[in-house]
Ligand SMILES: Nc1ncnc2c1ncn2[C@@H]1O[C@H](COP(=O)(O)OP(=O)(O)OP(=O)(O)O)[C@@H](O)[C@H]1O
């Protein structure tokens with residue numbers, strides 16, 4: 001059957017080109033644009049929340065908004081933020097992974113034991129630790145997909161089991177100091193601001209070229225292109241944030257390698273989620289798994305892959321944490337690591353119910369939680385207060401999200 | 412009262428039986444639809460309509476059945492078999508992803524891509540062409556379908572099947588729960604499918620719309636095909652009688668195709 005048979009009669013009273021997206025008034029085009037970016041609107045709320053938090057702490061303590069402290073903050077969030085990237089992927093799928101904290105601790109332990117006790121090359125130790133993470137994800141994902149067991153239960157089992165494995169790997173000493181310069185360098189390397197400027201300029205160039213090319217190909221295909229002003233804003237806003245961050249890093253110790261790693265992972269995974277077949281199918285499964293299966297999407301394969309990615313990002317986060325704390329011990333990856341990683345993804349705007357969210361919420365959420373924690377440390381508040389405030393921020397973020405964002409979807 | 416059809420059926424089934432335990436959901440049922448024909452499949456609740464649609468879409472394997480497509484004997488063992496033949500189904504629950512936009516839903520599972528990277532512009536261009544041709548209106552192609560009206564969603568679900576270039580489209584109660592205007596929108600679309608030479612099978616409980624769009628009506632009762640009637644206004648009484656069994660339950664012209 002060809003799509004060009006039988007010219008369809010137009011229903012009365014409609015413009016002949018009505019199916020063709022937002023045409024006509026600029027107002028209509030504006031509306032189309034804003035609905036296109038409903039997810040980004042959610043991110044905007046988090047940004048506003050972040051501004052509020054920063055204002056409060058800046059007023060409460062004069063050292064909060066200094067370059068030194070903000071650099072510190074960035075270093076503090078890189079590890080848990082990296083774990084959060086994996087959480088976002090799992091949440092987008094409509095699943096959960098409760099084992100990420102334990103996996104991060106176990107894989108950091110594996111790296112430390114291989115490097116310190118067995119004298120393995122640090123890069124090899126890191127790669128093996130990441131592979132161990134991937135293998136754990138493969139196992140957990142296989143159990144979830146093969147037996148149809150809820151991921152909640154499987155990864156809850158994982159939470160306990162991998163913690164046991166971590167104790168076993170670390171042995172009787174229970175704590176291993178990491179001194180290898182390659183490993184510690186992951187979080188103690190700072191590049192001069194010029195490196196940051198060069199990277200930012202390259203990123204800006206890529207964004208501009210991609211936007212121009214997208215506009216060209218849309219025009220060539222006869223599709224409507226939005227106002228140039230929007231594209232300018234879309235590029236200029238992140239660029240402005242980047243400039244501010246670089247000025248800040250530059251006036252302190254420089255641009256931290258760990259922040260570049262974290263940011264690079266966020267950007268890469270965001271592109272994977274929005275631009276690739278895998279990402280599209282991931283969102284489809286999270287939105288309606290039954291529908292995805294019916295149209296022939298390989299649901300099991302994608303589920304498996306996402307659990308592998310989640311555990312691998314957990315391992316990467318664990319490695320960054322070990323590098324920063326210069327040690328792996330029995331408590332690595334326990335405590336609030338799991339909760340902060342999940343809370344960060346949710347605070348950042350990724351839905352717990354699948355199919356809605358963005359990888360950027362890993363960064364935004366980690367910033368919110370990190371800022372609250374960092375600010376309260378400056379104010380020398382007790383951890384009892386810190387826990388309660390962090391919990392309250394999480395609930396508040398979800399309530400704001402539920403009352404604004406979701407209502408539009410229900411309508 | 413048999414409708415005399417000269418056309419060779421595009422899809423035909425014979426001797427379809429399916430039992431669920433003690434329930435005979437389908438009992439030696441035959442069915443046929445020709446190219447460019449709209450066949451309405453009607454019957455009371457539990458008559459076996461959805462079961463028959465599931466057999467045709469390959470999602471349910473019957474106990475016995477003989478299926479011919481375009482004159483050839485074929486097997487419908489899986490949904491993949493059905494879509495390979497060109498039989499597309501719009502399920503009662505639509506199977507749309509509410510979180511994805513119109514373009515993404517239209518191409519779901521069949522995305523255009525180059526080396527794993529989505530070709531959004533190409534997909535949007537095809538979506539514009541398709542919706543244009545079917546006169547389906549949506550506020551924006553980038554609206555998540557969860558924000559569309561019921562009629563718009565139904566149209567998207569139907570339009571989606573056309574990207575696979577099907578020859579037969581099965582619609583399970585496409586107008587249930589739609590308002591008047593939206594219902595008309597969907598029926599318009601059904602007429603357009605017919606005009607394009609597709610075979611259309613329409614399940615409906617609404618006699619008015621059956622008689623508005625269908626060429627033939629096939630009536631199922633308690634898993635048996637009890638009547639086949641032309642969809643002309645004079646036959647409305649007879650169809651209702653066949654559905655309820657008020658005609659005494661005698662199979663009227665069962666299997667009366669050609
Ligand atoms: N999976 C199943 N298991 C057991 N019985 C089933 C199953 N599917 C259908 N049936 C039975 O088969 C019979 C026919 O069901 P079917 O869903 O085909 O009816 P229908 O004509 O589509 O009704 P409705 O108008 O309510 O949608 C019913 O008695 C139903 O209970």
Ligand SMILES: [Mg+2]
Pocket residue numbers: 460461462
């Ligand atoms: Mg039914």
